[in-house]
Amino acid sequence: MSQAIAFVDAAGALEETGGILRYVLVFLLAMVPAVEPFVVIPAAIGLGLDPVATGAAAFAGSVTAVCLIVCFQEWLVRWWRRRFGGAEDADDGRTGRARRAWERYGLAGFSVLGPILAGIHFAALLAATIDGRPRRVVAWLAVGLGAWTVVLVGGSVAGLSVLGLS
Known part of the structure; x- marks a missing residue:
């Protein structure tokens, strides 16, 4: 539901x-949680923006967010623990x-699956916390992104084409 609202807000x-x-x-x-490239790319392409430029801008925004999260990972983990207590140890929902x-898949597999399973921002924070090698985390997450x-x-271009909207 929140992604549908984010889609409408982004498109607007x-x-x-x-x-x-x-x-x-x-x-x-693309840097904003809940909007991310998964919402902004289809919305932008649906509004007629150039697909290549849209993809490049969304990718750059996502990687920028990942870099910031990895750089400030220690501070963010302390904030998370103060705000949510032991919630990061939960074995359900996105965290689980x-x-x-x-x-199961390590950093390489997580870089592809993490953005879908947990969102880009949480995936970056989790990867930086677990792995502890910032450059490697950013590089692998950039590959996944x-x-x-x-x-x-x-998919957006193909979907619009199939619907006859392009």
Whole structure:
């Protein structure tokens, strides 16, 4: 439900802007939890933005968010523990799915599955906390985000084409 609301909000914001500001907004929206590339890419392409430029802007925004999360990982973990207590040890919901993916597939597999299972932001925080090698975490998450960006752009273009809207 929240992603449907995020989709409508993202589409509305993109409709109200024009020119290059639309791509700047795609960059910024890709950094926002709940919007992320999974919402902003289909919304932007559906509104007629160039698919390649949209994908590049969304990818850049997502990787920027991942870099910031990895850089401030220790501070974010302390904040999370103060706010939610021991919730990071839960074995249900997003946390449980993400931890099981990490245990089964390691950093490389988690970089592809994490954004879908837990969201980009939580996946970056979890990977940085578990792995502890910031450059490696950012590199692998960028690979995963790149793969998802290609899938989302291709799927959005194909979906619009099938519907006769492109």
